[in-house]
Amino acid sequence: MNHWIVVPVVLPAVLAAILTLSMRQTPTLQRTVSLAGVAALLAVAVGLTVEAASGAISVYELGNWPAPFGIVLVLDRLSALMVLLTAVLAALVLLYAIGSGWDQRGQHFHPLYQFQLMGIFGAFLTGDAFNLFVFFEVLLIASYGLMIHAGGRRRLKAGVQYVIYNLLGSTLFLFALGTLYAVTGTLNMADMAERAAEIPAGDGALLRVGAMLLFLVFAIKAAVLPLHFWLPETYAAAPAPVAALFAIMTKVGAYAILRMYTLVFGPELGVTANLVDQLLLYAALITLAVGMIGILGSKGLGRLAAFATIGSLGTLLIAISGFREETTAAAIYYMLHSTLAGALLFLIVDMVRERRGADTLVPGSRMAQHGLITALFFGAAIATAGMPPLSGFIGKLLILDAVRGMDAVWLIWAVVLGMSAVAVLGFAQAGSAVFWKPLPDAETTKAPAQAPPVALPMVAACAMLGAIILLAVLAGPVMRYVEATATQLHTPGDYIAAVLGTR
């Protein structure tokens, strides 16, 4: 058994405990250990991805209990890629949070951050449906703490809403799992896939209910319209570096949809065939439209970035709703891109807030490093709106190409292209208001008390943009990997054999 698979879960858990118990009083040590931990996770993630790239599906049996009786962690191409993406994002965001001093504005930033990572990694790696619920809870409970980091009235109120919404989602998750367990008698995803296939077509009603409930839960996490209401205020009110990390959390929902509805309720399964794909497609189209129109209507950069997240999720879910190899490959590429682009936007929002004291879309005084921040915003806007030459363009092109086989292809093309234009308009409007023509210094409304730190935050943000550029430059090799990933996802037999065959 390859013990490295469990490291992304165990390492943050241990670090979080150490950080809380013995390093509370020493911020420098805390920062060093936290960074070292994330760097180690990044190295492990790279190693795991290299291993998964060979196409082998590795299974880790916790406590050496064989599946389906024990809980398994499964490393295939998709989960390895998501772990790598999370590790990259986590390292850059942590660098930014330390550089900008955000981590010292409240207590327990670093332990919560580690717990958050533990939950996310666990959710990507687990091969057990109930364990997925547990890791969802771990990442959520850490995110509650991070969301209200540094306090403040608006943040606390938004936090209450966020917690309540997600608690309801968790309750729904349990109902779904209870239903599925009652029908299939198992919680191991691979085993569930086998049992679900044996259910006669006439007896599938309960299974369909379970599959639908589960879909609703993941739709809440992925902020699919009309279940997106928690997102804009949460992301706009959360500390911006935290919001940048949250860019991966919505992708956890998208990942879960992709995993469950290719593995367990796959297109070949007669009982649940075509249960969610049409629903998801139209919901995703509306999500995209609302997100992009939201960009146009936002009054602050924070909300703008939040709606950009919703819009890019819409695009992503359109691709996912195809549930065939080519659309899945495009979706995975776009998922990589939109996570990084969304996070970059939030980092820029934070830089503007630090310098202007507010993020409203009105002309203000010249900021420190005005040119650099403007350039970064320009890059992030191009990436998010899907203009060439960055990876957003490639991602959108791939999706447009991949959906050609679907029935609603013209509708999809019309909405995606039309909403891209709206997004360009929204970003242009916001960018010109905030960055284009700074007021002369005498008219400065509010000067920041002290100059914000520059070096580390800039390095982190530029590295994020660099990652987006790299994703565009290396589109060929990345595409080969994600195409292999999609093929692997759509042949669930290998996954099932790997999990259950290790008995």
Next chain:
Amino acid sequence: MELLFATAIGTLTAAGLYLVLRLRSFPVILGISLLTYAVNLFLFGAGRLALDMPPILRKGVETYTDPLPQALVLTAIVISFGMTAVVVILALGAYLSAREDSVDIDPETDRDEETGT
């Protein structure tokens, strides 16, 4: 027994949902608690209802009840207990800082406030 059990779950869920849709945080928290009770019972029922059957292997016993849902309920209880504690503290913090405990966010009063600093 099935009828009683199902009715209890239904009533708890309905009451919980009604309370969750209130505007004040206290009823909402009560509603969430009721919903978690409902889901705990539901999970328990997912392993089929059975009387006087042990969940653990024993000599001389032929029929068993499914032990897994009981373990799941235990996990769910622990998690929901922790979550309720978190939401109570959060709601209290929001109440103390805003001096009112409505759950919804009024865009007019919150717009001017800055987030970053």
